[in-house]
Amino acid sequence: MTxxxxxNDISVRTAVPCDVEKLMGRxxxxxxxEVWACGHRTPEDALLFSMYASILAFTVxxxxxxxxxxxxxxxxxxxxxxxxxxxxxxxINKFKKTFMLLSRSFIPFMxxxxxxxxxxVDERNTVSIxxxxxxxxxxxxxxxxGAEGKPFRYFTLTGKRK
Numbered sequence: 001m002t003x004x005x006x007x008n009d010i011s012v013r014t015a016v017p018c019d020v021e022k023l024m025g026r027x028x029x030x031x032x033x034e035v036w037a038c039g040h041r042t043p044e045d046a047l048l049f050s051m052y053a054s055i056l057a058f059t060v061x062x063x064x065x066x067x068x069x070x071x072x073x074x075x076x077x078x079x080x081x082x083x084x085x086x087x088x089x090x091x092i093n094k095f096k097k098t099f100m101l102l103s104r105s106f107i108p109f110m111x112x113x114x115x116x117x118x119x120x121v122d123e124r125n126t127v128s129i130x131x132x133x134x135x136x137x138x139x140x141x142x143x144x145x146g147a148e149g150k151p152f153r154y155f156t157l158t159g160k161r162k
Contacts, residue, residue, distance in 0.1 A: 082114035
């Protein structure tokens with residue numbers, strides 16, 4: 001397991017399957033609602049699917065407890081685009097500034113492999129939208145998307161701060 005960051009009780013390391021078990025009952029309600037509306041996935045299914053579909057998958061820990069998982073799942077191994085994802089707990093709020101700095105530093109790290117990072121975010125997930133805006137995401141207008149046809153916004157991440 002590779003550790004990419006470790007400072008002041010916060011670490012980012014390679015995700016492993018047992019992280020899913022530690023996160024699945026603790027995800028933010030907005031993330032749970034989003035993965036259900038998108039594809040009728042449970043938190044466990046969403047975390048496992050995302051982790052295994054990803055070429056890079058990370059776990060963020062606070063005091064050795066997983067608080068989020070994120071990664072990139074490429075369209076094709078040889079392509080230039082990858083779907084970027086993050087599912088987290090409310091514990092992220094306990095280190096907001098560090099989490100934002102880490103987020104901004106991992107975007108260019110992931111873009112070395114796949115310059116175009118994109119995904120869809122549930123319009124109701126205002127916490128994720130605000131975070132994505134601070135990370136430099138560019139958004140399209142909401143459109144019906146996913147299993148339930150709820151309004152989602154397609155976004156791309158450029159790594160530029162706003």
